[in-house]
Amino acid sequence: MKQRSEGSGGLFTSRTKQLQLEMDRYFSLIDQGALLLEEAIKRYLEDRMEDFEKKSAEIDTVEHEADTLRRQIKHRLYAEMLIPDSRGDVLGLLETLDNVLDVSKHVTTHFSIEKPEILPFLRDDFRELTESVVKAVLELTLAVRAFFREVYRVTEHLDKVHFWEHEADEIEERLKRKAFATEEITLFSKRVHMRYFAERISLIADEAEEVAERLAVYAIKRNL
Amino acid sequence: MEVAGVLFLSSGLYMGWSLGANDAANIFGTAVGTRMIPFRTAAVICAVFITVGAVISGAGAAKGLGALGAVNALAGSFVVSASAATTVLWMTRAGLPVSTTQAVVGAIIGWNLFTGNPTDRTALTRIVGTWIYGPILGAGIAFILFFVVKFILERMNIHLIRLDKYTRVALILAGVFGAYSLGANNMANVVGVFVPASPFVDLNVFGVIITGTQQLFLIGGLATAVGVATYSKKVMMTIGSNLYKLSPVTAIVVTVSTATVLFLFASEGLKLWMESMGLPSFPLVPVSQSQAAVGSIIGISLAKGGRNLNLKLLRNIVLGWAATPTSAALLSYVALFFMQNVFMQTVYQ
Numbered sequence: 001m002k003q004r005s006e007g008s009g010g011l012f013t014s015r016t017k018q019l020q021l022e023m024d025r026y027f028s029l030i031d032q033g034a035l036l037l038e039e040a041i042k043r044y045l046e047d048r049m050e051d052f053e054k055k056s057a058e059i060d061t062v063e064h065e066a067d068t069l070r071r072q073i074k075h076r077l078y079a080e081m082l083i084p085d086s087r088g089d090v091l092g093l094l095e096t097l098d099n100v101l102d103v104s105k106h107v108t109t110h111f112s113i114e115k116p117e118i119l120p121f122l123r124d125d126f127r128e129l130t131e132s133v134v135k136a137v138l139e140l141t142l143a144v145r146a147f148f149r150e151v152y153r154v155t156e157h158l159d160k161v162h163f164w165e166h167e168a169d170e171i172e173e174r175l176k177r178k179a180f181a182t183e184e185i186t187l188f189s190k191r192v193h194m195r196y197f198a199e200r201i202s203l204i205a206d207e208a209e210e211v212a213e214r215l216a217v218y219a220i221k222r223n224l
Numbered sequence: 225m226e227v228a229g230v231l232f233l234s235s236g237l238y239m240g241w242s243l244g245a246n247d248a249a250n251i252f253g254t255a256v257g258t259r260m261i262p263f264r265t266a267a268v269i270c271a272v273f274i275t276v277g278a279v280i281s282g283a284g285a286a287k288g289l290g291a292l293g294a295v296n297a298l299a300g301s302f303v304v305s306a307s308a309a310t311t312v313l314w315m316t317r318a319g320l321p322v323s324t325t326q327a328v329v330g331a332i333i334g335w336n337l338f339t340g341n342p343t344d345r346t347a348l349t350r351i352v353g354t355w356i357y358g359p360i361l362g363a364g365i366a367f368i369l370f371f372v373v374k375f376i377l378e379r380m381n382i383h384l385i386r387l388d389k390y391t392r393v394a395l396i397l398a399g400v401f402g403a404y405s406l407g408a409n410n411m412a413n414v415v416g417v418f419v420p421a422s423p424f425v426d427l428n429v430f431g432v433i434i435t436g437t438q439q440l441f442l443i444g445g446l447a448t449a450v451g452v453a454t455y456s457k458k459v460m461m462t463i464g465s466n467l468y469k470l471s472p473v474t475a476i477v478v479t480v481s482t483a484t485v486l487f488l489f490a491s492e493g494l495k496l497w498m499e500s501m502g503l504p505s506f507p508l509v510p511v512s513q514s515q516a517a518v519g520s521i522i523g524i525s526l527a528k529g530g531r532n533l534n535l536k537l538l539r540n541i542v543l544g545w546a547a548t549p550t551s552a553a554l555l556s557y558v559a560l561f562f563m564q565n566v567f568m569q570t571v572y573q
Contacts, residue, residue, distance in 0.1 A: 016385050016388075020385050082388055083385065084258055084259040084260060085258050090384070147384070148384045149383055150381045152378060
């Protein structure tokens with residue numbers, strides 16, 4: 001008898017439907033991770049540390065759930081011999097998407113541990129940087145969802161991912177230049193600290209772009 | 225039936241085996257090669273539906289082949305069939321594309337030449353004509369079908385996972401159609417040359433008359449089933465992973481369009497219907513399945529803009545038109561000479 005993995009659907013949910021639901025859930029967890037990151041950083045910049053920690057903890061939970069779900073989907077794809085033709089591509093996609101969430105989690109964790117002192121004149125830049133990064137991630141999950149249903153729409157979303165990644169790069173550079181040019185920061189280590197966090201946040205958009213690159217190839221392969 | 229009869233049928237059984245081993249693999253190659261359909265399912269469908277197609281609708285194409293030259297002595301049928309089989313074996317070993325149909329046609333012409341029986345020009349033209357418009361028809365059907373499938377898929381927005389499920393069902397349905405058409409059209413190559421000299425008599429099974437010809441087709445079907453069971457897996461794996469590189473969805477298009485070509489040249493019902501409507505009908509003759517498939521693949525390449533058009537495939541088709549029948553005719557002629565003068569068997573009446 002075939003074993004049913006934990007959390008599989010009820011008697012009347014087909015295996016196909018169940019897997020579809022799990023995948024959709026996985027993508028919304030990626031979305032949630034990005035949105036929580038935005039909220040967490042906003043609170044950090046407003047010095048609402050307790051709220052920040054709360055959001056940071058929520059990201060941990062989301063990341064954990066996504067990990068479990070990803071393993072479950074992987075198991076299901078192999079155990080039930082589904083989509084043998086594009087299984088490798090789909091798994092590659094899910095795994096690189098996971099990196100996006102992982103980096104988001106690391107960012108908030110490091111904010112929580114290192115508590116970088118962000119001077120007021122850099123706060124808007126950090127906020128703007130986070131917004132661009134989050135937009136890149138949200139656009140990416142739209143592209144991923146399109147890959148499964150309307151493959152011809154993937155490209156338009158991917159174009160936007162590239163756009164927001166580019167924006168993030170520009171803001172990152174601007175922020176770093178400001179941090180190193182200013183007289184307000186006296187310690188060199190603090191300037192480096194600003195650079196480190198700007199790069200870390202921007203890395204999320206880079207990860208999103210990497211998934212986008214893969215997705216572009218998978219989408220071509222999915223065309224008849 | 226005497227022992228000699230069984231012995232003489234053996235070459236036909238070999239042809240049946242070859243049909244099962246090679247042509248059945250064309251139907252399910254991609255499906256099994258990409259692991260969308262388990263081999264066992266594919267094998268059962270092939271074995272059952274090739275036999276069903278052969279018994280129900282195999283006679284039409286066999287008559288078309290018979291018109292070329294009615295091999296009327298069992299020893300002659302054996303030589304003709306064995307020559308065709310040997311040609312198929314040789315050419316397959318040499319890695320050349322081979323059509324069972326063309327081998328059989330060549331071998332029958334060899335028999336005609338040896339016995340001085342005039343080759344029916346009309347029948348020959350009709351058969352050779354299908355070698356040209358079989359692949360062209362395959363290309364045309366695949367071309368249209370490709371756009372229909374594309375249109376549907378682009379508008380239905382089916383989730384990849386769900387599409388996977390539908391694709392499997394469609395591959396099975398296409399396979400059923402493919403196997404039925406293969407049996408209906410190509411079984412003539414296997415047992416067609418034995419029909420005029422058939423050693424079988426009509427049987428009455430619970431009030432249902434099974435004609436000697438139908439018994440021949442049933443035996444051909446069983447030989448095909450053995451071919452499927454023993455050898456086709458290897459061929460399927462090759463086709464699925466090396467040769468054509470079709471996606472499962474395009475494989476459906478190729479299978480359906482190939483099967484349609486074979487069906488058009490095998491269905492007596494369709495022929496009668498088209499004639500009653502005053503439409504030009506398709507002659508009932510065996511056509512080459514692998515060439516119809518190659519035609520279909522070319523049709524898909526064209527539909528995709530002709531970027532991946534493999535001209536080598538075209539060249540191979542044309543090469544097959546000349547090489548296969550010529551060698552089979554030559555072999556058949558020489559073998560008949562030996563059969564008659566060395567083994568002292570009657571090869572014609």
